[in-house]
Amino acid sequence: MEKSLEWAWELRRQEMELAVVPTLHADRIMQAMLVNPGIVGGRLAFVKYGKIELDDLRSRPQLAVAFHNGWRWATVEGLAEWDAYSRTMYDQRRTAVPIAPSRVYGS
16 A cells, blocks of 8 residues: 555544654754644644744754554655745744655555
8 A cells, every 4th residue: 555644644543643743953963742733735734832843843844743553653754834824923933834745654
């Protein structure tokens, strides 16, 4: 079965609604965030608060979102995409982070 965003999303719905997103800080240290993603306009997205994490995502928009269901897992890789709405939210130190998937894989 070819892996797709829909496949990953279905796996997520079967277990829990949370996902892990690692970000890379400017000092090259990784940090994992727990997020509650959703599908918005056909794209995977999550809302994030916190200036440091948002600055990290803006500077290094490549990310991966990992879901699991028991020992089965799915990862959606892609770029964070920003628009005027997100820039306004960013000024308020929160933002929606839509992702343009480039690769989906898992077991």
